[in-house]
Amino acid sequence: MALQSSAIRIRNYPAFDSISLSEVLSALSFALDLTEGAVPGHGLRSCLLGMRIAAELELPSSHLPSLYYALLLKDVGCSSNAARMCQIVGGDDRAAKSAAKLEDWSKPHKPKLSTLRALWKIILPDATAAERVVRIAKIGVTQHQNNKQLITLRCDRGASILTKLEMGQLASEAVRSLDEHWDGSGYPFNATGESIPILARICAVAQHLDVFATERGPQAAIDVLQERSGAWFDPQLVRIATALHESNDLWRYCTTLDQPESLNDTRQAVLDLDPGSAHRLEASRIDQICEAFADVVDAKSPFTYRHSIAAADAAFAIAEGLGLSQERIQLVRRAALLHDIGKLRVPNSILDKQGKLTPEERRVVEEHPGLTRRILQRISAFQELAIVAGQHHERLDGTGYPDRLSAKDLSLESRIIAAADVYAALSENRPYRAGLSLKEISTIMESMVPGKLDPDCTVALIAAAAGWKTPEPESRYTPPLRLEPKPVRAETDMAIVQLRA
Numbered sequence: 291m292a293l294q295s296s297a298i299r300i301r302n303y304p305a306f307d308s309i310s311l312s313e314v315l316s317a318l319s320f321a322l323d324l325t326e327g328a329v330p331g332h333g334l335r336s337c338l339l340g341m342r343i344a345a346e347l348e349l350p351s352s353h354l355p356s357l358y359y360a361l362l363l364k365d366v367g368c369s370s371n372a373a374r375m376c377q378i379v380g381g382d383d384r385a386a387k388s389a390a391k392l393e394d395w396s397k398p399h400k401p402k403l404s405t406l407r408a409l410w411k412i413i414l415p416d417a418t419a420a421e422r423v424v425r426i427a428k429i430g431v432t433q434h435q436n437n438k439q440l441i442t443l444r445c446d447r448g449a450s451i452l453t454k455l456e457m458g459q460l461a462s463e464a465v466r467s468l469d470e471h472w473d474g475s476g477y478p479f480n481a482t483g484e485s486i487p488i489l490a491r492i493c494a495v496a497q498h499l500d501v502f503a504t505e506r507g508p509q510a511a512i513d514v515l516q517e518r519s520g521a522w523f524d525p526q527l528v529r530i531a532t533a534l535h536e537s538n539d540l541w542r543y544c545t546t547l548d549q550p551e552s553l554n555d556t557r558q559a560v561l562d563l564d565p566g567s568a569h570r571l572e573a574s575r576i577d578q579i580c581e582a583f584a585d586v587v588d589a590k591s592p593f594t595y596r597h598s599i600a601a602a603d604a605a606f607a608i609a610e611g612l613g614l615s616q617e618r619i620q621l622v623r624r625a626a627l628l629h630d631i632g633k634l635r636v637p638n639s640i641l642d643k644q645g646k647l648t649p650e651e652r653r654v655v656e657e658h659p660g661l662t663r664r665i666l667q668r669i670s671a672f673q674e675l676a677i678v679a680g681q682h683h684e685r686l687d688g689t690g691y692p693d694r695l696s697a698k699d700l701s702l703e704s705r706i707i708a709a710a711d712v713y714a715a716l717s718e719n720r721p722y723r724a725g726l727s728l729k730e731i732s733t734i735m736e737s738m739v740p741g742k743l744d745p746d747c748t749v750a751l752i753a754a755a756a757g758w759k760t761p762e763p764e765s766r767y768t769p770p771l772r773l774e775p776k777p778v779r780a781e782t783d784m785a786i787v788q789l790r791a
C-alpha cells in the first residue's frame with residue numbers, strides 16, 4: 291500500500307493533465323527573464339509584440355505556432371553562457387547581460403560613453419581602478435571573439451532545447467538565428483538580409499522593442515528600431531512596428547509595468563493568442579518540459595551541470611522505495627527537476643564563488659526556493675508541486691530556509707526532495723574534486739539524520755544508490771566549462787548542501 295504524507299497533504303488541485311502548453315511555457319518564461327536580468331514579463335511582452343507584427347505580415351498560418359513558441363522560448367539557451375559572461379566581466383552576469391542589451395555591441399572599436407559607464411558599474415567590483423581599466427581594455431580587444439562565443443553557446447543550446455521539445459524546425463531555427471543582423475554584423479553565422487529566417491527577424495525586433503520600451507519608453511524603443519533599420523533589423527519589420535506604434539495598436543498589455551497585476555493581464559493576452567489553446571498536454575510531454583527546464587537550470591553553472599537531473603533520479607528512487615503511488619512519484623520527480631528554477635536569478639558571481647558568501651550574498655541565495663515556488667504557482671496544476679519544490683532547503687529541525695519550517699510542516703514529498711537535493715549535490719563533480727563515493731555521501735547524510743533529513747528517505751536513497759552503476763571518478767570529472775585560474779576548495783561539502791545545493 292502506498293504511504294501517505296507525514297504532514298500536510300494539499301488536495302483538490304487541478305489534475306496534471308489539464309494543462310495547456312502555453313500555460314506551462316508562459317509561466318516558465320518568467321524563469322528565463324531572470325537569467326537574462328530582464329524586467330519580469332519580458333518573454334510575454336516579446337511574444338505579444340512579435341505576434342502583432344506577424345499579423346500585419348500575413349505569414350502562412352502554419353508559421354504562427356512556431357513563432358509563438360519561439361518568442362516565448364527565445365531565451366531558453368541563455369543560462370548556458372552565464373558562467374562565461376561572469377568570467378569575462380568578473381562580476382554579475384545578469385547585470386552585464388541586462389546592460390549589454392541596451393548597447394550597440396557590434397562596434398567595439400567605437401565604444402560609446404554609455405557602454406563604458408555600464409561596464410564600469412559591473413566589472414571586477416572588488417578590484418582596484420587600474421585593474422578594472424585593464425579588464426575593460428581587454429574586453430574591447432576580445433569583444434568580437436567573446437560575442438561570437440557567447441551568442442553561439444546560447445543560440446545552439448536554445449535551438450537544441452526547442453528541437454528536444456519537438457517545437458519544429460521553424461521555431462528552432464528562429465531561436466538559433468535570434469542574434470543575426472540584417473547587415474551581417476550579427477552572430478553566430480554573420481547571415482544577412484532575407485537569408486535570416488523571417489521568424490528570427492521578428493523575434494529580434496520584438497525583443498528589442500520590449501528591452502528599450504521597459505527601460506526608456508515606447509517612443510525611445512521605436513527610435514532605436516529606426517536608427518538600426520537596415521543595420522540590425524529588417525526595414526520592412528521596422529516599418530510595420532512603427533505603423534502599429536503610430537496607430538496605438540502595438541503596446542496593449544506591454545507598458546503598464548508599474549502595476550504588478552498588469553503582468554496577469556499581459557499573460558492572459560498571451561494565452562488568448564495561443565494558436566493551440568485547446569491542446570492539453572499528455573503526461574510524457576509535461577515530463578519532457580520539466581526535463582528541458584531542468585537542463586536550463588543545470589546549464590547555468592559548470593559546478594551543477596547535472597544537478598537537477600541527478601536530484602530527480604534520486605527523488606524517484608526514494609519515492610519508489612517508499613512505495614508511493616505512481617501519481618505521487620510523478621509529482622516528486624517533476625518537483626525535483628524544477629526545484630532550483632529560482633536559482634536562475636542568482637548571479638554566477640555568487641553561485642560559482644569559491645570563497646565563503648557574504649551575508650548579502652547569502653540573502654540572495656536564500657531567496658531562490660521562494661522564487662521557485664512563485665514561478666511554478668503560475669501553473670494551475672502545479673500548486674502542490676510548487677510547494678514541494680519550494681521547500682527543498684527546509685530542514686526537519688527548523689534550521690533550513692526560506693521559511694524555517696520544521697518536521698510538523700514538511701510533507702513526505704518535501705522530505706524526499708530535500709534528501710534527493712543533498713545527495714545530488716554531494717554526488718556531482720566539483721571543479722576541485724570528482725563526485726563523492728556512496729560511502730562518503732552516506733557518512734555525510736547519516737550525520738544529518740534525524741535532525742535535518744528524514745531517516746526513511748535517507749535509508750531508501752542509500753539502499754537504492756547502492757545498486758546504481760557509478761562511473762570511474764576520472765571520467766566523471768568533466769565539467770563542460772573549465773574556470774581559470776584553477777578553482778580551489780574553499781567551502782566544506784556540508785556548507786554547500788546547507789546553502790547552495
Ligand SMILES: [Fe+2]
Nearest residue numbers: 629630711791
Ligand atoms: Fe538543488
Ligand SMILES: [Fe+2]
Nearest residue numbers: 629630790791
Ligand atoms: Fe536549491
